[in-house]
Amino acid sequence: MRKKPHYISVCSQKGGVGKSTFTVLAASMLHYHMGRRVLVADCDYPQWSVHEQRQRELGLVDGSERYKLMLLRQYKATGRKIWPVVHCRLPEALDETERFLAGQKEEYDYVLFDLPGATAVKGVLPLVASLERVFVPVKADKMVVESSVVFARLVAESFVPNPQCATAGVHLFWTMIDRRERTPLYDQYEEAFARFGLPVMRTHVPARSRFSRELQPGSGPVSRSTLFPADAAFAAECCIAELCEEICTLCETR
Numbered sequence: 001m002r003k004k005p006h007y008i009s010v011c012s013q014k015g016g017v018g019k020s021t022f023t024v025l026a027a028s029m030l031h032y033h034m035g036r037r038v039l040v041a042d043c044d045y046p047q048w049s050v051h052e053q054r055q056r057e058l059g060l061v062d063g064s065e066r067y068k069l070m071l072l073r074q075y076k077a078t079g080r081k082i083w084p085v086v087h088c089r090l091p092e093a094l095d096e097t098e099r100f101l102a103g104q105k106e107e108y109d110y111v112l113f114d115l116p117g118a119t120a121v122k123g124v125l126p127l128v129a130s131l132e133r134v135f136v137p138v139k140a141d142k143m144v145v146e147s148s149v150v151f152a153r154l155v156a157e158s159f160v161p162n163p164q165c166a167t168a169g170v171h172l173f174w175t176m177i178d179r180r181e182r183t184p185l186y187d188q189y190e191e192a193f194a195r196f197g198l199p200v201m202r203t204h205v206p207a208r209s210r211f212s213r214e215l216q217p218g219s220g221p222v223s224r225s226t227l228f229p230a231d232a233a234f235a236a237e238c239c240i241a242e243l244c245e246e247i248c249t250l251c252e253t254r
């Protein structure tokens with residue numbers, strides 16, 4: 001019998017905190033660099049930002065001998081084709097994912113679901129309840145923290161203990177950290193998270209403009225791409241590999 005992949009999501013009820021960015025960065029790091037086979041289910045209709053990014057990048061590759069060669073080299077070195085994206089509306093997300101997986105020869109290790117940034121959207125909460133783990137990006141902004149805590153508590157208190165939900169854990173992680181910010185602020189927030197029993201990941205992601213940089217025509221290091229892992233310097237500075245290692249440890253340790 002086939003093993004079921006880990007169904008996970010970088011999600012929250014807050015828009016613009018990096019859900020799609022981390023979905024892409026983590027998918028590429030896990031799939032091209034860390035030996036895990038990844039499927040992304042883009043359920044954020046109508047923006048479908050991961051699917052759209054993939055289409056833009058394929059268009060770019062079409063006109064670039066350099067990127068064609070990079071893809072070929074990557075395939076030869078890793079044996080990996082590019083990770084697939086299923087794009088669908090939320091209510092169909094699980095069926096579409098299962099249909100896709102059933103049609104594949106290979107077993108997949110992870111399915112990353114990119115979800116809308118609002119729990120009011122019909123279908124978000126039932127989908128979250130069917131995920132194994134959710135990772136909530138939080139930045140040190142009162143409104144973001146409050147909204148993230150409301151979402152994380154809902155998952156931790158209503159889904160995790162419920163045997164009808166698949167959710168085994170919800171994990172907050174700091175992102176968009178400004179070097180100038182003082183640590184006491186983070187300590188105070190973390191004390192509040194601890195009071196609610198919400199675990200915070202070790203990985204702290206800094207704020208960097210390179211998170212917004214997609215594949216460019218011509219040369220330049222790779223930042224956020226659906227076709228290649230982030231280059232080593234960016235991945236190290238922005239803790240992408242560290243975040244993925246932590247995700248794997250949480251999902252794969254029994």
Ligand SMILES: Nc1ncnc2c1ncn2[C@@H]1O[C@H](COP(=O)(O)OP(=O)(O)OP(=O)(O)O)[C@@H](O)[C@H]1O
Pocket residue numbers: 014015016017018019020021022044115116117175176177205206207208209211212213
């Ligand atoms: N650590 C970071 N430092 C700086 N910019 C970041 C960081 N993480 C994400 N960003 C930027 O923040 C913006 C919003 O990111 P993204 O679109 O991934 O958010 P989202 O949560 O998916 O939003 P939505 O709710 O609209 O789907 C993007 O421009 C992205 O590049």
Ligand SMILES: [Mg+2]
Pocket residue numbers: 019020021044049114115
């Ligand atoms: Mg998004």
